[in-house]
């Protein structure tokens with residue numbers, strides 16, 4: 001959930017305390033297999049699972065399709081010369097997020113989100129009456145969705161949220177596209193309700209930098225897309241262009257988007273209910289439109305959040321953004337867009353995203369925007385075949401499919417990652433937890449060693 005949300009380093013510590021010392025590599029393959037476990041995908045879940053299994057003395061190969069680790073948590077320091085989180089930025093639920101304590105132990109500057117929020121109507125700051133009207137409408141929508149979710153009504157917000165008049169599109173965007181990366185007709189109230197939440201924190205060096213630190217010492221095979229997993233015999237055979245690996249089992253951590261698009265073929269095919277779960281706990285779209293300016297003309301300080309009244313239009317998906325301003329006190333700001341509107345914007349390319357963001361700011365701040373603009377960039381997670389979107393949520397009527405995602409197939413194929421966490425799906429720390437939990441489960445299943 002977003003919005004307001006390789007080098008050797010043996011003996012690093014993960015988790016809340018110092019209980020997770022990395023054990024030396026200790027392969028224990030059997031006669032009929034190359035390794036105990038193959039982990040597919042080196043995002044946070046795959047990295048966490050691999051670390052945990054190696055700590056337990058298991059032999060693991062971690063295969064990653066792309067040329068880098070981190071998946072949807074990646075800090076780009078090249079485009080703007082300062083940290084730009086292309087994916088996850090907020091350390092959600094900071095009180096319960098194990099990566100906060102771990103990151104601090106590692107020397108990262110992690111601070112609570114306390115930036116000022118500002119609401120515009122047209123080219124002026126909203127009056128207190130307008131701000132109150134927006135907040136009332138927002139709270140009413142939250143109450144309606146929460147009530148349905150609490151009662152186990154697996155319906156979409158579009159069915160329960162009352163019309164909020166001139167604030168309808170703005171409220172829709174703040175809850176749908178910003179939180180769930182989907183519009184009001186595309187996600188389940190129950191899914192929204194069941195997710196744990198809490199105050200956020202930010203890592204000044206970037207969330208991706210923190211995850212890169214966690215990856216230190218973890219051996220990863222990059223540029224190795226897995227295209228087939230054969231589980232017809234004993235154990236599994238994991239195939240990529242670089243050959244095949246025999247293992248007792250595998251942990252698949254790719255997004256439900258990749259699985260729904262059959263990015264990996266399973267032989268024999270997985271049970272139909274599994275495929276249905278991939279299809280219906282589906283990916284939403286959420287992107288950052290990053291802009292660098294030479295001056296702070298926003299009138300708010302570091303990590304402020306700018307929203308504006310989005311005009312109600314004929315389109316189902318609100319065409320607007322919210323913007324994190326002066327990230328960490330720097331001259332970088334990024335707009336957030338989500339839902340179907342974000343998908344459409346992706347089709348206009350990076351320049352289309354930048355153009356849109358500048359145009360929206362021009363309506364508020366006029367020509368200062370062009371005077372101070374240095375450069376921009378736009379992410380396009382929906383178009384990336386390694387993800388097919390930003391993060392997953394259950395479609396209306398598909399809440400129960402979450403459980404299916406967490407079920408292993410034949411005790412040989414395990415799924416982990418953000419969509420599989422029980423309480424904090426769509427987050428980095430949820431994916432981290434899912435990776436570690438699954439590793440523990442796999443280790444238990446393989447104990448004692450099966451050779």
Ligand SMILES: Cc1cc2nc3c(=O)[nH]c(=O)nc-3n(C[C@H](O)[C@H](O)[C@H](O)COP(=O)(O)OP(=O)(O)OC[C@H]3O[C@@H](n4cnc5c(N)ncnc54)[C@H](O)[C@@H]3O)c2cc1C
Nearest residue numbers: 041043044045065071072088089090226417418426427428
């Ligand atoms: C724009 C954006 C903003 C977000 N904001 C936040 C935020 O502020 N806070 C937060 O907590 N979360 C946020 N999230 C969500 C968070 O980033 C994800 O929930 C989390 O990173 C998912 O981790 P994962 O390990 O489950 O999956 P991934 O990161 O997707 O890792 C899976 C890996 O598998 C690889 N892969 C894919 N196909 C194959 C294949 N065939 N073979 C081998 N490897 C393959 C991928 O390249 C990837 O590296 C955001 C996401 C996006 C996109």
